[in-house]
Amino acid sequence: MKRFGFHVGWRVAGGVFLLVLLLGQPRGGFGASVDYFGSLRKRLAADGFDPGRITHLYRDPKISFETRGVSMYFVHSEGKLNYDQFLAPPMIRKARIYMMNHDGVMGQAERIYGVDRQVITAILLVETKLGSYVGNRLVFNTFSTMAALSDPAVRNALWTEIQENTTLSRAAYDAKALKKSSWAYSELKSFLVYSQRHAIDPLTVKGSYAGALGLCQFLPSNVLKLGRDGNGDGRLDLFDPPDAIMSVANYLNHHGWRPGLPEATAAKVIYSYNHSRYYVSTVLKIAKELKG
Numbered sequence: 001m002k003r004f005g006f007h008v009g010w011r012v013a014g015g016v017f018l019l020v021l022l023l024g025q026p027r028g029g030f031g032a033s034v035d036y037f038g039s040l041r042k043r044l045a046a047d048g049f050d051p052g053r054i055t056h057l058y059r060d061p062k063i064s065f066e067t068r069g070v071s072m073y074f075v076h077s078e079g080k081l082n083y084d085q086f087l088a089p090p091m092i093r094k095a096r097i098y099m100m101n102h103d104g105v106m107g108q109a110e111r112i113y114g115v116d117r118q119v120i121t122a123i124l125l126v127e128t129k130l131g132s133y134v135g136n137r138l139v140f141n142t143f144s145t146m147a148a149l150s151d152p153a154v155r156n157a158l159w160t161e162i163q164e165n166t167t168l169s170r171a172a173y174d175a176k177a178l179k180k181s182s183w184a185y186s187e188l189k190s191f192l193v194y195s196q197r198h199a200i201d202p203l204t205v206k207g208s209y210a211g212a213l214g215l216c217q218f219l220p221s222n223v224l225k226l227g228r229d230g231n232g233d234g235r236l237d238l239f240d241p242p243d244a245i246m247s248v249a250n251y252l253n254h255h256g257w258r259p260g261l262p263e264a265t266a267a268k269v270i271y272s273y274n275h276s277r278y279y280v281s282t283v284l285k286i287a288k289e290l291k292g
Contacts, residue, residue, distance in 0.1 A: 036065040037144060039151045043185070049192060062138060062203050065154075066145040067161060069137055069209045073146070073180055074166045074173065083282040086126050092289050095121050098130050099290065105230050105242040109249035114259040119270070120248045122286035124215055126279065131215040134239065135208040139191055139220070142211040146184030149177045187211055190220035198235050214238025216248045226251045 037058050045051040057063065085091065099106055099121050106117035121130075128134050149155045155177050159170065168176065191211075195202040207213035211220070216238055218227060223238060228250045230242030238244050255272040256265070263284065270280045 034153055034157050036148050036151075036154055037063075040144060040148050040185075043150075044189070044192075047189065049189075057140065057202065058144075060203055063141060063144070065148065066137065066141050067158065069142055070145045070149070070158065071162050071165075072209050074162060074168055074176065081276075081278060083126065083278050086122075086282055087285055087289065091125060091129075092286070094130060095125050095286065095290055098124070102241055102245060105245050108230075109246055112246075113249035113253035113257070115249040115252045115257050116259075116287065116291075118287040118290040119252070119257075119266075119283065120245055121290060122283045123248050123270075123273065124244065125286060126282055127217045128215050131239070131241065131244075134215065134217075135206055135212070137206060137209055138203060139205045139207045139211050139213050140188075140202045142207065142209065143184045143188035143191060143220075146180050146211075147188050149181040150185065155181075184211070187220050190224050194220050194223050194236075198237070200237075214247075215241060215244035216251075218247065218251075222251065223247075226254055 041051075041054050041058055044054050099117055106120065109115060109120060110117055124130050149158065155174065158177070159173055163170070163173075166173065191202060191205075194200070195205070205213055208217060212218060213220070213223070214237075218238055223236065226247060227236045227238060228243065228246040229236050230244070230246035231240065236243055236247075238247060251273060252269055255269050257269045261269070267280050267284060270283050271277075274280070
């Protein structure tokens, strides 16, 4: 992934819906005695982030432990996704119009990175319906919540809430929570670096429950590594179509896309964007429709 294999806007299946109903939590979550972000704040300060800035961020009323969102990691199911919706005629028409409206930057992306505009458009269509659904969770909250699971007290508190709604054993839950926590902490640091570098308020950026952001749903680590300024304003904003378009093209080029790739090779490159065979197949089908 750009993103660790998360196309998340459309992945909430029936089991998750029940869990969401059960686990809606007010600020403060499931136990006032738990200091959810105390150890996390200390880690960030120890890793060189300005302690004053960190304290200010975590004191903001918008920050809370996202019980609802983090729970989805433990019930997520790829098998129930409906990718066929993106091949419906109205979707294809919208994608054609999108390509026309952004003809200039699409052409630039093709020239610089050699990536077909149809493939770029197909990815943006599947990821966020061309920007109409980019997620509604604060990215800072998402990564902070998952990163906080490195704290045994926080991890135990979450387990108490979800144990009756997951098929995982306690040992499997702990192992998965620790792995995801390590990943999320790295992404949280990348997000803080990105937001400071581009003068973005980190408490205004919303994304998927996995923390992917923008029209192209990049994780922060890949925003830093592969994001590109498509409109030349000196600022990287993946909610801006030119930046998202150029970033997708750069990502695919970085992972091996070249003009005239055979379909099997093209599929491997797209798979690096999202580790789902259904996703890859859908993107290629959409691209063919757009070329037709």
